[in-house]
Amino acid sequence: MGISKEEILSLLRGMLRIRCLEETLAERYQEQEMQTPTHFSIGQEATAVGVCSALEQQDVIYSGHRCHAHYLAKGGPLLGLVGELYGREVGCARGRGGSVHLTDAGSGVIASSAILGQTIAVAVGSAWAFSLDHSRRVAVAFFGDGAVEEGIFHESLNFAALHKVPVLFVCENNLYSTHSSLAVRQPAGIQIYERARAYSLPSRQVDGNDVAAVFQATREAVEWCRSGRGPYFLEGLTYRWREHVGPLWDYDAGYRTKAEVEEWMARCPIKRLSEQLLRDGLCSEGELRRWREEIQQEIAHAIVVAKSSPFPSVQCLLEGTY
Amino acid sequence: MRRLKYWQAISEATVQCMEGDPNILIAGIGVDDHKGMFGTTRGAFQRFGRSRVFDIPNCENAMAGIAIGAAAVGKRPLVVHPRNDFMFLAMDQIFNLAAKWKYMYGTQAGVPVVFRGIVGRGWGQGATHSQSLQATFAHFPGLHVAAPASPADAKGLLVSALQGSTPVVLLENRALYELEGDVAEAPTPIPFGQGRIIREGNDITIVGASLMAYEADRAADILGEKGIRAEVIDPRSMRPLDERIILDSLRKTGHLVVADTSWAAYGFAAEVAAVAAEKGFAFLKAPVRRITLPDCPAPVSEPLEKAFHPSPMTIVQACLEVLQSEVSSVRGLRDVQERFTGPY
Numbered sequence: 001m002g003i004s005k006e007e008i009l010s011l012l013r014g015m016l017r018i019r020c021l022e023e024t025l026a027e028r029y030q031e032q033e034m035q036t037p038t039h040f041s042i043g044q045e046a047t048a049v050g051v052c053s054a055l056e057q058q059d060v061i062y063s064g065h066r067c068h069a070h071y072l073a074k075g076g077p078l079l080g081l082v083g084e085l086y087g088r089e090v091g092c093a094r095g096r097g098g099s100v101h102l103t104d105a106g107s108g109v110i111a112s113s114a115i116l117g118q119t120i121a122v123a124v125g126s127a128w129a130f131s132l133d134h135s136r137r138v139a140v141a142f143f144g145d146g147a148v149e150e151g152i153f154h155e156s157l158n159f160a161a162l163h164k165v166p167v168l169f170v171c172e173n174n175l176y177s178t179h180s181s182l183a184v185r186q187p188a189g190i191q192i193y194e195r196a197r198a199y200s201l202p203s204r205q206v207d208g209n210d211v212a213a214v215f216q217a218t219r220e221a222v223e224w225c226r227s228g229r230g231p232y233f234l235e236g237l238t239y240r241w242r243e244h245v246g247p248l249w250d251y252d253a254g255y256r257t258k259a260e261v262e263e264w265m266a267r268c269p270i271k272r273l274s275e276q277l278l279r280d281g282l283c284s285e286g287e288l289r290r291w292r293e294e295i296q297q298e299i300a301h302a303i304v305v306a307k308s309s310p311f312p313s314v315q316c317l318l319e320g321t322y
Numbered sequence: 323m324r325r326l327k328y329w330q331a332i333s334e335a336t337v338q339c340m341e342g343d344p345n346i347l348i349a350g351i352g353v354d355d356h357k358g359m360f361g362t363t364r365g366a367f368q369r370f371g372r373s374r375v376f377d378i379p380n381c382e383n384a385m386a387g388i389a390i391g392a393a394a395v396g397k398r399p400l401v402v403h404p405r406n407d408f409m410f411l412a413m414d415q416i417f418n419l420a421a422k423w424k425y426m427y428g429t430q431a432g433v434p435v436v437f438r439g440i441v442g443r444g445w446g447q448g449a450t451h452s453q454s455l456q457a458t459f460a461h462f463p464g465l466h467v468a469a470p471a472s473p474a475d476a477k478g479l480l481v482s483a484l485q486g487s488t489p490v491v492l493l494e495n496r497a498l499y500e501l502e503g504d505v506a507e508a509p510t511p512i513p514f515g516q517g518r519i520i521r522e523g524n525d526i527t528i529v530g531a532s533l534m535a536y537e538a539d540r541a542a543d544i545l546g547e548k549g550i551r552a553e554v555i556d557p558r559s560m561r562p563l564d565e566r567i568i569l570d571s572l573r574k575t576g577h578l579v580v581a582d583t584s585w586a587a588y589g590f591a592a593e594v595a596a597v598a599a600e601k602g603f604a605f606l607k608a609p610v611r612r613i614t615l616p617d618c619p620a621p622v623s624e625p626l627e628k629a630f631h632p633s634p635m636t637i638v639q640a641c642l643e644v645l646q647s648e649v650s651s652v653r654g655l656r657d658v659q660e661r662f663t664g665p666y
């Protein structure tokens with residue numbers, strides 16, 4: 001299946017929107033008004049956009065602590081995210097959950113969670129329910145290379161394979177878990193996607209910074225899941241630019257080199273695709289500029305609305321526990 | 323005596339114990355990184371390197387079992403969790419095995435595994451990163467559970483843990499790491515089950531551990547300005563609990579306020595209140611008061627978070643009410659967390 005011009009432009013715009021928002025948020029975060037530990041996805045937009053663009057509205061996704069891009073790519077409202085970071089009642093979790101608990105039932109973002117690996121099983125559960133109902137819906141579990149080490153990852157793959165549930169596992173391998181490289185966490189000589197095969201899952205590794213490749217691979221994967229053949233595993237190789245949690249750069253922390261970060265920045269998924277589209281004459285500089293302006297306006301507006309909207313009332317502290 | 327910060331005291335205890343016992347190993351996510359678990363494992367890594375200080379995969383459940391297995395054949399693993407909340411994943415191994423090992427297998431030797439868990443709070447740490455699990459851990463016989471409040475106690479209790487034969491859970495509130503205090507040079511153990519009188523007084527007893535011992539002491543300052551002399555007791559360990567020190571104080575004051583960083587139901591404050599009701603009923607001149615968290619998960623939004631965590635002023639207010647004091651307007655006190663700014 002080829003990708004139409006419309007599709008490729010929409011992939012680019014989707015990534016650009018996430019990048020612009022996160023860069024703005026990272027800047028504003030330093031004003032100390034967003035009091036919630038925040039894991040930025042800057043540099044990793046292609047997996048989120050590539051995967052979610054190949055889903056239907058009725059499909060559902062789950063994510064972990066680094067969930068902004070997934071939420072936005074699946075259609076979560078921008079104000080819901082911005083409001084959540086500012087701890088406002090307009091936030092998608094009404095200011096209760098913070099950056100790591102994004103949710104938007106309307107667009108199929110069921111839950112994100114800061115406990116590593118937690119939602120992998122939950123995605124399997126939703127997929128199981130879909131298969132019990134003979135529904136065509138698919139559930140996606142987004143997680144990082146770090147979550148693969150948790151027992152729940154293996155238990156979930158085993159169950160999903162056994163019951164042939166329509167779940168797509170998407171591992172965003174950004175090479176690090178906090179400050180620990182893959183080499184000190186997982187045995188050499190076998191890739192993450194290869195391990196899924198031990199549970200009889202079809203699995204593929206894609207360039208996670210190539211949004212078109214991710215999109216294509218996901219279309220095939222989702223087709224597999226929808227047709228009742230069971231789960232599918234995708235590993236996207238990508239890279240986190242900023243520090244693990246927080247808005248800053250961490251060149252000097254010592255766990256990775258500046259050269260490595262720059263090498264990956266050169267492979268920026270947005271730069272790469274926009275250059276290609278310009279070269280191929282599929283879009284123009286003017287169009288890109290206009291997109292950016294529109295997006296910046298949307299972001300500025302969301303920030304103004306979020307900041308001028310009320311905090312949850314302290315009287316309602318207990319509300320919602322039961 | 324030198325003054326050390328809380329994190330430095332932990333680091334020093336670790337290094338000294340490791341020097342004294344080659345079987346001690348450290349394992350935990352990021353124990354060897356530039357942050358070194360708030361600096362607490364930095365010294366050990368610099369001194370002993372990768373042969374004894376292990377960064378681990380994200381595998382809380384298995385790691386607890388791995389530590390137990392290593393302990394079963396002579397090692398002394400010290401497992402560190404950046405948040406005690408991640409220890410939920412390790413609870414089967416801790417409760418169903420480590421805590422029961424000695425009894426269930428009828429052996430002389432227990433498994434001397436030590437778990438350190440950090441309690442986060444503030445800056446929107448939220449529902450799953452700011453819980454205080456002392457009551458959860460202390461529920462189970464077979465474990466020692468402590469939550470030190472001062473640098474000296476942090477050192478002494480860790481030394482005790484690393485020298486004993488019982489599995490231990492130590493909880494450290496993140497807000498305490500920068501706190502400074504006198505710490506002895508020698509690695510002298512502080513036995514579990516021995517509380518500490520932080521300040522003496524005759525009017526009311528305030529019991530609190532970890533951050534709440536610190537906050538209770540600050541509350542006592544304010545009460546002192548109003549002529550109320552509070553006795554502040556830090557039990558230091560939850561299991562075993564030094565009931566004697568609490569009852570002796572109660573005999574003197576007849577009034578009890580218990581402050582905790584977790585929920586009331588079935589919690590640490592409930593346990594202390596039960597000790598007072600069962601064994602100190604005759605001393606009580608007023609109902610016991612518990613200061614605990616509101617019955618909801620920790621919210622992120624700043625005003626909610628502020629209302630969620632008890633402050634020293636909550637303790638002051640509760641003491642005044644228990645004493646039915648006429649004094650009501652007292653000066654305010656900044657929350658300990660207000661010193662903490664982002665980015666996280």
Ligand SMILES: Cc1ncc(C[n+]2csc(CCOP(=O)(O)OP(=O)(O)O)c2C)c(N)n1
Pocket residue numbers: 065066114115116143144145146147148174176177178240244351380382404408411
């Ligand atoms: C059960 C559990 N253990 C540890 C942590 C602490 N932690 C939060 S994020 C993270 C790194 C995860 O790495 P990865 O899954 O690769 O995702 P990335 O941060 O790279 O996106 C760790 C160790 C946690 N949140 N939950």
